[in-house]
Amino acid sequence: MKSVRGRNPEKESMLKRKLKAEPLLILVGILLLCNVIWFIAWLIPNKMEQDGEKVASVGKVAITRGQWMTAMEKEVGREVLLDLVNENVMEAAAKKYKINVKDKEIDLELALIRSVDGLSYTDVDEEKVRKMIRSDLILEKVLTKDVVIKDKAIKSNYDENKSLYNLPTSYRTAIIVLPSKDEAEQALGELSGGSSFDVLAKERSVDVGSANLSGDIGYINDTTQSIDQAIVKTAAETKAGKVSGVIELEDGTFAIIRVSDIVKGRSFKFKEVSEHIRRELALEQLPESINPEAFWKEFDAKWFYGK
Missing domain, CATH: 3.10.50.40 (Chitinase A; domain 3)
Structure with missing residues (x-):
């Protein structure tokens, strides 16, 4: 028995609208692609113009933005990138070794540093300072996580150096x-x-x-x-x-x-600084000083300046 499908006016109407819309969508797509190509074409010469822009001059000799940026990269680029890589390496280490750094620990370290050397970090903004201290704390905690220091030694050190924790x-x-x-x-x-x-x-x-x-x-x-x-x-x-x-x-x-x-000055109680003292005593037992670069291989760190 031959089956015959009945006509569905609603479906036919939808199909007609779809067929009419397809050329419009194609046209919109073409226009969008043209806009993207135009933007890229505009951006490349604009970047070149920026590099060639004069930012200073000495007599008739111009100093361009490109020269300026290149000089800055040579002057501070390596150190800035090194800090960024080390910061990320330490964050990776914190995640792997389940190291936790609390804000109050950073507050303590910052207060102790300023009490000893008032000029430390004075030319660096507060957020950057806290990131640097956080990275240092992660490194110290990773290095000393397996070093055992007796409670008696920690308390004795606190009693002998109590004045260091009474900050004016x-x-x-x-x-x-x-x-x-x-x-x-x-x-x-x-x-x-x-x-x-x-x-x-x-x-x-x-x-x-x-x-x-x-x-x-x-x-x-x-x-x-x-x-x-x-x-x-x-x-x-x-x-x-x-x-x-x-x-x-x-x-x-x-x-x-x-x-x-x-x-404002404050006095830190033994409980507040005991972990700091334990870490300091543990670091003294390490055979040599170790910096974040020692962990680059472990966390597959690479950078612009080579291995």
Whole structure:
């Protein structure tokens, strides 16, 4: 028996609409492809134009963006890439060895570093500093995970060095040092008028070391021995974000102080620092210093500069 399918007007209507839409979709696809090709064609010469763009000149000799970028890569490119590779290697190590680094551990390390060396990390932003400390902690934890340190040794070390964990309030300080009171007062007037502290420190401060850092002398506190005590005292009396008046220093010069940050002092109890001490004692037992590059092969790390 021959079967005959009945007509379905609704399906026929849908098929007609589909057939009419297909050429339109093809046309849209072609236009989209043309736009992509045009964008790529535009991007390539634009990149070339950027490389050839003049960013400076000396007389009639132009310095192009391409020259500038190449010089920067040679100057700092290797170190920046090395940091990025090491950071990722340490993160891979943390995952493999189930290493956990808590924020409070980073806080402790940062506080201890600043109490010993006020200039540490002062030229690096906070987020970057914390990443660097995190990588260091991962490395230390991996290296010392199998080293056994007795609780008695940890407690003894804490008792002998308890003062190291009683941290005084510290002040992030910058200075402008000038040879006379008149010059210092003139500079103070300019600061009041809106002049940049950083610029004045670089241009006029006779303290060469801090002038090169826009006046920055890092975090200082009551225990800082290398700084004129008049500076320490004035910093303690200055609010964060404020500039002091003119003060006289021991050597007869005059200074203006700026405090940009204040870290409140605190005392760390044994429980808070016991793991830090254990790790420090364990590191002392290692035969040699080891850096993240020692783990590159284990985690198949490769980079632009070779093996």
